[in-house]
Amino acid sequence: MAPKVLVVDDDVELGALISVQLRHRGFEVATVTGADAALARLTRELPDVLVTDLQLIGGPNGIELCRQVAERYPELPIVLITAHGSIELAVAAIRAGAYDFITKPLDFAALALTLERAVQLRALREEVSRLRRTVDQTRRFEDLLGTSAAMREVYGLLDRVATADISVLITGESGTGKELVARALHQRSRRKDGPLVAINCSALPEALLESELFGHVKGAFTDARSDKPGLFVQAHGGTLFLDEVGELPLGLQPKLLRALQERKVRPVGATAEQAIDVRVVSATNVDLEEAVQQKRFRQDLFFRLNVVHVPLPPLRDRGGDVLLLAQRFLEQAAALADKKVAGLSDEAAERLLAYSWPGNVRELQNCIERAVALTASESIAVRDLPEKVRQYRGVPPSLGAEGGSFLPLHEVERRHILSVLEALGGNKSSAATVLGVDRRTLYRKLAEYRALSSEDAADPDAPAPPRSR
Ligand SMILES: Nc1ncnc2c1ncn2[C@@H]1O[C@H](COP(=O)(O)OP(=O)(O)OP(=O)(O)O)[C@@H](O)[C@H]1O
Numbered sequence: 001m002a003p004k005v006l007v008v009d010d011d012v013e014l015g016a017l018i019s020v021q022l023r024h025r026g027f028e029v030a031t032v033t034g035a036d037a038a039l040a041r042l043t044r045e046l047p048d049v050l051v052t053d054l055q056l057i058g059g060p061n062g063i064e065l066c067r068q069v070a071e072r073y074p075e076l077p078i079v080l081i082t083a084h085g086s087i088e089l090a091v092a093a094i095r096a097g098a099y100d101f102i103t104k105p106l107d108f109a110a111l112a113l114t115l116e117r118a119v120q121l122r123a124l125r126e127e128v129s130r131l132r133r134t135v136d137q138t139r140r141f142e143d144l145l146g147t148s149a150a151m152r153e154v155y156g157l158l159d160r161v162a163t164a165d166i167s168v169l170i171t172g173e174s175g176t177g178k179e180l181v182a183r184a185l186h187q188r189s190r191r192k193d194g195p196l197v198a199i200n201c202s203a204l205p206e207a208l209l210e211s212e213l214f215g216h217v218k219g220a221f222t223d224a225r226s227d228k229p230g231l232f233v234q235a236h237g238g239t240l241f242l243d244e245v246g247e248l249p250l251g252l253q254p255k256l257l258r259a260l261q262e263r264k265v266r267p268v269g270a271t272a273e274q275a276i277d278v279r280v281v282s283a284t285n286v287d288l289e290e291a292v293q294q295k296r297f298r299q300d301l302f303f304r305l306n307v308v309h310v311p312l313p314p315l316r317d318r319g320g321d322v323l324l325l326a327q328r329f330l331e332q333a334a335a336l337a338d339k340k341v342a343g344l345s346d347e348a349a350e351r352l353l354a355y356s357w358p359g360n361v362r363e364l365q366n367c368i369e370r371a372v373a374l375t376a377s378e379s380i381a382v383r384d385l386p387e388k389v390r391q392y393r394g395v396p397p398s399l400g401a402e403g404g405s406f407l408p409l410h411e412v413e414r415r416h417i418l419s420v421l422e423a424l425g426g427n428k429s430s431a432a433t434v435l436g437v438d439r440r441t442l443y444r445k446l447a448e449y450r451a452l453s454s455e456d457a458a459d460p461d462a463p464a465p466p467r468s469r
């Protein structure tokens with residue numbers, strides 16, 4: 001595809017000449033006169049490179065145009081044409097964000113070469129920013145750690161909804177990181193410089209919660225000695241995090257609904273309403289849909305809060321994230337206690353992977369902090385782990401929580417092998433060691449489960465592919 005160039009020049013004849021010369025050299029060229037026309041055109045279509053004359057008359061001059069373009073379209077390279085060629089101008093232009101400059105009279109071959117390099121630079125810049133986004137997104141999201149498929153899916157969802165000003169409902173078992181997600185959403189939103197105000201809806205009786213959320217005026221009740229703005233007002237321009245929203249008393253639910261719909265609150269005892277500008281993120285570990293069925297939660301409010309639903313997977317479904325998180329908590333705890341503890345023994349790691357973590361990340365964190373405090377060696381051993389974690393032997397993580405689901409033995413084996421393999425990042429030698437089987441046996445099992453990739457065919461231990469399907 002021909003690279004697209006936008007040429008900005010007030011000299012119509014020169015513009016036309018540049019256009020002819022560049023087309024001749026394989027570029028697709030559009031010309032405009034004046035900086036304003038250029039900026040207007042950029043909003044409709046982005047070229048691969050912009051060429052502008054430094055002596056633009058009327059509107060912002062070339063350097064000013066450079067500055068604006070660099071700010072709005074950081075990936076678009078700019079090449080300047082100048083009659084002076086003085087070093088000061090060149091420096092000013094580069095400072096303003098230009099890629100390069102060339103002097104009149106124009107050598108079109110040199111111009112074309114510069115443009116080609118600029119186009120390559122643009123492709124490179126885009127690739128870098130794409131890679132940076134994916135790397136960030138696959139490994140972590142703000143303070144959320146984890147590389148499992150389940151967590152990457154969460155990051156993708158958070159990335160899509162963070163900047164939109166819509167209500168988000170976070171659900172997940174206790175300790176899965178709901179509060180951390182709420183903070184991450186705020187941090188990634190356009191409101192990040194505004195306040196993040198959190199309230200636990202289960203912690204206060206109804207009347208107090210009402211005055212906390214919506215505020216009160218002096219004299220509204222016995223203890224109301226002065227006006228007090230509510231959290232909705234305190235969170236102005238930011239995010240209000242309603243934790244344990246499933247516990248919100250029924251009597252307050254219509255008031256919250258009104259605040260969300262009308263974007264106004266009325267403090268307790270007040271006659272006038274106040275406008276609010278907040279984004280509401282809420283979290284719960286109860287099944288809100290069931291609560292709606294049982295008439296403990298209003299359906300209309302549920303819809304308002306649940307515009308986007310972010311379900312957090314339990315830790316036992318996050319494979320090797322357990323070890324990643326354990327290592328992080330271990331380093332933090334060791335630094336805090338000023339102890340030299342570097343890692344986990346293989347056997348301890350195995351137990352952590354096998355355990356079902358009903359208390360999720362918080363339980364893991366407590367477990368590791370305790371182990372770091374207890375251990376006398378440089379790596380955490382099985383004996384440093386709590387009794388219940390120690391006793392977990394080889395029960396597949398996905399089964400533990402279901403407590404008593406009856407699966408055939410071969411299915412238990414299949415799930416266990418696959419989860420160990422995932423936890424070890426697909427490393428078959430390590431998985432075989434952890435499972436206590438030789439590599440050939442592991443390969444045979446994986447072939448049975450059709451869990452071998454085409455690369456595996458090159459491995460001497462891999463069984464011959466089945467002849468028919
Ligand atoms: N993905 C993660 N990466 C790093 N730390 C995490 C992650 N998820 C949770 N944590 C940590 O685990 C602890 C529990 O997280 P958090 O308080 O957000 O859970 P929660 O879902 O709100 O729990 P609860 O339902 O009990 O309120 C916190 O210390 C948090 O920092």
Ligand SMILES: [Mg+2]
Pocket residue numbers: 178179243
């Ligand atoms: Mg919480």
